[in-house]
Amino acid sequence: MRGINFLSGCAAAIAVLGTSSHVTAQTPLVRGALQDVSPARLQSDVARLADFGTRHTLSETASETRGIGAARRWLRDQFQGIADATGRNDITVELQRFIQPPNYRIPEEVELVNVVMTVPGMLPEARDRVYVVIGHYDSRNGDAMDFEGDAPGANDDGSGTIAVLEMARVFAPRRLDATVIYMMSAGEEQGLLGARRFAQVALEEGMDIQGVLSNDIVGDPSGPDGRSAPTEVRVFSEGIPMYPESGEMNMIRQLAMESDSPSRQLARFLDDCARRYATDVRPRLIFRPDRFLRGGDHSAFNEQGFAAVRLTEVYEAYDRQHQDIRDVGGRPYGDTAEFVDPEYLAGVVRLNAAALGEMANAPRPPRCNIVITGLETTTTLEWNASTEPDVAGYEVVWRATTDWRWTHVEDVGLVTSHTIDLSKDNWYFGVRAYDREGHRSVVSFPGVDRQ
Ligand SMILES: [Zn+2]
Incomplete structure (x- = not known):
């Protein structure tokens, strides 16, 4: 696990759990556009x-x-x-x-x-x-x-x-x-x-x-x-x-x-x-x-x-x-x-x-699914690999079913599946892609793949 950040911006949680701040990560291109x-x-x-x-x-x-x-x-x-x-x-x-x-x-x-x-x-x-x-x-x-x-x-x-x-x-x-x-x-x-x-x-x-x-x-x-x-x-x-x-x-x-x-x-x-x-x-x-x-x-x-x-x-x-x-x-x-x-x-x-x-x-948002192999307490997501050459990795995001926005994120790197130790019964999940400069895609909401 590369580190979990709270998107809510709780500084203590980021310091303990995080490796980089997703709250403040900016890219020079977008920052320059805003200044203009x-x-x-x-x-x-x-x-x-x-x-x-x-x-x-x-x-x-x-x-x-x-x-x-x-x-x-x-x-x-x-x-x-x-x-x-x-x-x-x-x-x-x-x-x-x-x-x-x-x-x-x-x-x-x-x-x-x-x-x-x-x-x-x-x-x-x-x-x-x-x-x-x-x-x-x-x-x-x-x-x-x-x-x-x-x-x-x-x-x-x-x-x-x-x-x-x-x-x-x-x-x-x-x-x-x-x-x-x-x-x-x-x-x-x-x-x-x-x-x-x-x-x-x-x-x-x-x-x-x-x-x-x-x-x-x-x-x-x-x-x-x-x-x-x-x-x-x-x-x-x-x-x-x-x-x-x-x-x-x-x-x-x-x-x-x-x-x-x-x-x-x-x-x-x-x-x-x-x-x-x-x-x-x-x-x-x-x-x-x-x-x-x-x-x-x-x-x-x-x-x-x-x-x-x-x-x-x-x-x-x-x-x-x-x-x-x-x-x-x-x-x-x-x-x-x-x-x-x-x-x-x-x-x-x-x-x-x-x-x-x-x-x-950012790279195109991946098409993703929750993989179902039987009853289990974890959640496995899989997605298609980006065809865009600057893709640098993917992030899994999640939130409680009563939350209006994604509250948690995990950087899972350049892979096309990931298992997370949380139950799909209780959380919503999504996947987004990011490029080498750190531009992030819109979150893609998963369908289901019954195996
Ligand atoms: Zn009008």
């Missing part, structure tokens, strides 16, 4: 985006200064500038267009356009793995169908859109093993249209999307009545798949894995990264698919079976969300840029960046 996040740039970019007046999905596209067309051309140009500065010729920046037929919020056929930058992975064996960071660049005001009135959408979702842009800026010059897609979606407010289209095509084309981080309303930590949560952001994750495959619900019930979906492992991973990089903004994990009875772009990826989570500030200010700009008795309404806090937004971006840099550089 610029609150001043975030602030000016959010204000610039809000200045297009409205980015309603049905707003005009011919003007160079107002409407969703001008906004997306500006966003594309930002992406292109980032891509050009790298000197790489394999980065693509696209306006991905499709025709959206009428629906309850689309009165007549309209062209929708996602703004997408794809940065291929630098490790050939990892290039097929894709991570998506997404924010929706469309906006709305009090009337979901008002395509002419002002809808600056500074926070919803200018904040998430600019978060995506900033992540592209800090990571494009850096070497990531896996492929990252930076995406600004259209039509979220009209029914998740841009994200759904993208996710459907991705599934049809067999794109191996391993994780999606959707940032939607992440710029304003203050809420109504003086409430504020400047050091937290909510992370929503589904526990049960939206459209389970045949037999999947039965397996979830048999293995009691109703809180161990890939999306939930991704949410826990964000929490783990926040602890390791001591980010100013920490995730508050909410174990439900979204806010009560609501949905967002991550839901469109969940629909297709992809792991996807949503980040949203703790207190939403409804005076400023989906509101016409106006003043009622001295009380301002409307989603204007002055209410976006650049330091808070930078904190959310750093949290995203910690997770993105870690999972894109």
